[in-house]
């Protein structure tokens with residue numbers, strides 16, 4: 001891939017230079033938005049006088065075990081794509097690895113207190129429509145989860161010291177990515193999300209990213225817009241997902257005008273009809289997109305109001321975190337990304 005040519009796969013990020021030349025205005029306002037998010041500090045602080053809870057997020061390990069040890073914590077989340085071929089046997093191999101990281105007994109110093117897993121599109125066994133012929137032939141075979149929680153359109157309340165409880169909900173559905181061997185697919189554009197997540201969840205786990213968040217926005221955003229709307233409705237303290245390997249990372253979310261306008265801005269910049277895509281225009285033409293500039297300034301003004309709110313008025317409102325924990329690096333098959341840790 002040349003530095004100035006578009007990415008060769010929708011899952012591969014364009015080069016920095018490509019983005020800068022074809023999206024100079026978008027790059028500028030994206031930089032300003034993330035700068036203001038980092039100046040604002042942590043969007044959520046654990047309750048005072050209680051022991052903070054460390055949550056370690058991973059996903060997309062695809063039947064491999066990372067070379068580096070997984071960081072220590074209280075909760076371990078695997079947000080799907082445990083395997084490549086999705087057979088019961090390969091899923092069990094990943095479960096067996098995860099089990100080795102659980103506390104052997106409740107008072108033990110080592111290991112995670114709780115481990116939570118959801119399925120990804122590669123984990124075919126979990127969806128009867130995508131199950132392999134081999135697994136269909138032996139329907140009596142079952143997975144051995146031990147004390148790991150598996151969530152599929154279901155929730156669990158986890159207990160911690162100091163009487164803390166976190167409610168976690170998990171959902172695997174994903175806009176279509178491939179053939180029938182992929183699990184839990186629905187046609188892109190269909191609303192598979194509205195009013196599906198309980199109002200009171202603290203942690204939401206999905207395999208698919210919400211639109212415009214850690215979902216490779218530069219390529220038009222592989223996330224789902226209905227999912228984003230549902231996340232806005234519920235406002236979880238932590239939303240953990242994966243699927244889009246190149247979107248790996250963490251983001252602060254404040255559920256305010258700054259965030260809403262930035263999502264609108266990215267939709268305007270990257271969600272384009274085919275005739276206005278990079279391949280059909282000259283470099284730097286974005287500089288003449290006056291409506292995009294105006295929306296960018298609106299977004300920056302909202303971000304500054306948010307900063308002032310946080311610093312001058314103490315900002316009592318709390319936001320949360322979005323985490324794409326994909327361990328697989330971009331379009332390679334190597335586990336080169338690190339797990340992300342969030343403190344709740």
Ligand SMILES: *[C@@H]1O[C@H](CO)[C@@H](O)[C@H](O)[C@H]1NC(C)=O
Nearest residue numbers: 063084085086087089090093
């Ligand atoms: C599926 O993957 C597992 C783990 O990588 C491997 O042991 C198994 O042979 C694979 N099965 C098939 C049918 O490819």
